[in-house]
Amino acid sequence: MWQVRIIAFQPNDIHVFLNEKALALVDAKSRQKLKQFYHKEDAFRGLIARLLPRLLVKEYDIGSEDLFFGTTQHGKPYMTITSAAPIGYNITHDNGLIGMVYSTGDDLFADPPAYRLGIDVMKLSPPKGERIIDFINIFSEQLTALERSILLTNPPLPESETLRRFYLIWTLKEAYTKALGLGLGFDFRQIEYDVPRDKVRINGNPPIGWQFVRFQVNNMESGQEYTYVGVAARFVSERNGGEQEVEGKVESEYPNNWLKIQSAVSFMEEASLKLGNWN
Template sequence: MQVWLIDHPTFLDEFLYHHALTLLDASSLGRVRRFYQRDDACRCLIGRLLPRVLLSEKGVSARNIQFATTDAGKPYFVTPGVSPPIGYNVSHDNELVAMAFAPGEHGPPAFRIGVDVMKVRKPRGEGVASFLRSVGDTLTDAEKRFLSSIVPENEVLSCFYLNWTIKESFTKAIGLGLGFDFRRIEFDIPTNTVTVDGVLATNWQFETIQVTVDEDVYQVTVAHFMESGKGTVVPLNQGQIVRSGASSFVRKAVHQLKGLELEDAVNNDS
C-alpha cells in the first residue's frame, strides 16, 4: 500500500491549470468546471489526475484509462490490461490532496481501501467543548467520555480528527460513505483498536499519520482490508508516502500523459 500526498493544490498558476484540464476526459472535465470557486476546482483537478498518473506509470495513456463507479458512487478502474488490479481512493481538504492505493485483492471491483484527510482545526469562534457537542452525533458514548477527559485542547482536537478520519476512511473503503452511522464504528484510543457494531474489525488495518503544510497540521488515515489486519491503528510508514507540491505534480502528469499519448499516436500510425 502507498499514499501519494499533493500539497498546495490551490497554488496552481493559470498555465498549469488549463494545461492539466486537457488531460481529463469529458466527464471529469465537466466535474471540475462545475465548481464556482477556483480553489475547489483545483482540488478536484488534482484528485482526478492522481489515478491517471498512477496508471501512466504502468504505461497506460490517459485516453485508454477507463473508470466506473459502484452504485454508491465509489470510482474504480475498468481499464483493460492492468494486472494485478489496483484499488484506490482519493481525499482532499484545504491544501492537501491524498490518494491511497494497493493491489486489488479483496472486494472487487472497487476493492476495500479508503483514505481520508482533514485539517486539524476547530470552527472559528467556537470552543473545544461546544465543538465536541456539535459533532456528538458522530461519537459513541465511550468516545465522548474519553475526549472530554483530555487536556490540553490541541490534544483533544488531534484525537477527534484521528477518530473522524478512521471512521471516514472505513466507510469509504467499504464503499458506503454518506449514510453510514459513524456511531457504529468505535475507536478505543487507549488500546488503538477499532470495532464495528461492537465487534473487533478483524482483517482491517488503519494506518495514520499527521503531516504539516505550512503551519497547519493535517490528519491522514487509510483503512485497508488485509488478511493480516487485526483492527488496529498503526503509524503510516514514511516509506509508503510519496509527497510533492501541486505544481511539480502537474508538470509530471503533463509530461507522462502527453508522452504516452504521443507514443500511442505513433504506434497507431505505424
C-alpha cells in the same frame, strides 16, 4: 503493493497550474465538470484528484485506451483496466491537501471493481467562533461513549490534543466507510477508535482482516504551517489479516515507505511531462 500519496499545495499554485494546458491532461467530460466549479480551489483539488490515478496507471505503462473510470451504485469511484492487473484506489481532500490510497495485484481483496480501500484527511483547525466542547457535542450522536470520554476528559485536555483526537476518530470512521463503499446514513457509532490505545472496534469486535494506518502531514499555506491528520483503511483478507496485523491495531509508523508526500508544483510538472500526449 499499496501506498498513500499526499499532494500538498499552496494558494499560489492554483493560479500557476489551473489553466487550459493543465485541464487538457484529463478527458473532455472531466474538463467540463472542473470548469463548473465556482471556487478555483475546488477546481484545482478536483484536477489533482483526477490526475492522481491517471498518473498512477501511466507509471504501470497502461494506455488510456485500456482504462475506464466509473462509480458504484453508492457513488464510490473506481477504474477498470482491460490489459493489466486491477488497481484499486480512493481519493480524499481537505483544504491544501489531496490524498490517494491505492493497491495493486495480490494486495486487492473483496468488492471489485472499487475494492475495499478508503482514505480521509482533515486539517487540524479549531472551529471558528465556537467552543471545542460545543463543537464536539455537535457530533456526539456519531461518537461512542468511549470516544466521548477520551475527548471530554476531566481535567480537560489541551485544545490541540482534543482536536487531534477528534479528527483522528472522524477520519478513521470516514476511511472505513469509504473503503466499504457505503453511502450516507451509516451509523458511525458502529465504529469505535480508542485513540490513546490505537485500537479499533467494529460493533464491539476487532475488525478481522483490516489494516488501518494513521498519518500526519504539515503544509505551508499563505506563510503559515498547518497540520493535517488522516487515516487509510484497507481490507487485507481474513486469510492474511490475523497473520500480518494485530487485529484492530492502528499503525502510525512508516513501514515499507508506504507514505509519499509531494508538492503540487512537482506533481503538476510530472503530470504535464508524462501525460501530455496520453489522452
